Amino acid sequence: MKRAHEALESEHYGMKEVKDEILELICIGKLRGSLKGKAICLIGGPGLGKTTLASSIAKALNRRFENISLGGVSDSSTLKGHRRTYVGAYSGKIIGALKRCGTNNPVILLDEIDKMGRSPQGDPAA
Numbered sequence: 648m649k650r651a652h653e654a655l656e657s658e659h660y661g662m663k664e665v666k667d668e669i670l671e672l673i674c675i676g677k678l679r680g681s682l683k684g685k686a687i688c689l690i691g692g693p694g695l696g697k698t699t700l701a702s703s704i705a706k707a708l709n710r711r712f713e714n715i716s717l718g719g720v721s722d723s724s725t726l727k728g729h730r731r732t733y734v735g736a737y738s739g740k741i742i743g744a745l746k747r748c749g750t751n752n753p754v755i756l757l758d759e760i761d762k763m764g765r766s767p768q769g770d771p772a773a
Contacts (some may be wrong), residue, residue, distance in 0.1 A: 648674060651707035658703045659696060665689075669704060683752060684706065698758060705754035712754050713744040720761035 651673050655666045669687070674689040676682035687704075698714060705712035720740075722724060728739030738746075744755050 648677070654703050654707035655700075658699060662696070664702075665700070669700075673707065675773050679758075684760075690750050692744045698756060701754060701756040708754065710752060710754050711748040711750050712756070714756045714758050715744050718759040720763050 649669070651670060655669065659666065672685060672687070673682070676685065687701075689700060690696060701714075702712050711760060717726070717740075724739070726739050726741065728742055741755065745751070745753065748755075
């Protein structure tokens, strides 16, 4: 917990409520014995530090960090991957991130999720 607190404090000024919630999540995971499969939704305008906060969480948990930018992605098969029955099928962005990390339990950030869809302005319904 001390390492997690130091990692969050060293890279971010303020945001006390956000950091407290993240530390609480880490504490609960530590008591349960597993932090696998947790999802955190960070909402806010550009430049608030959502990406760097996710990077700090990875550093606090001593895990690899991978950022997947979803801006301009309009097809779900790009994210999930194609079925093996297609000619020229490829794995999706999530499997690609796992390959780049080289570990089975990294911290993966799905960034710019509001910009998914066919419109370059973003689509809140997506």
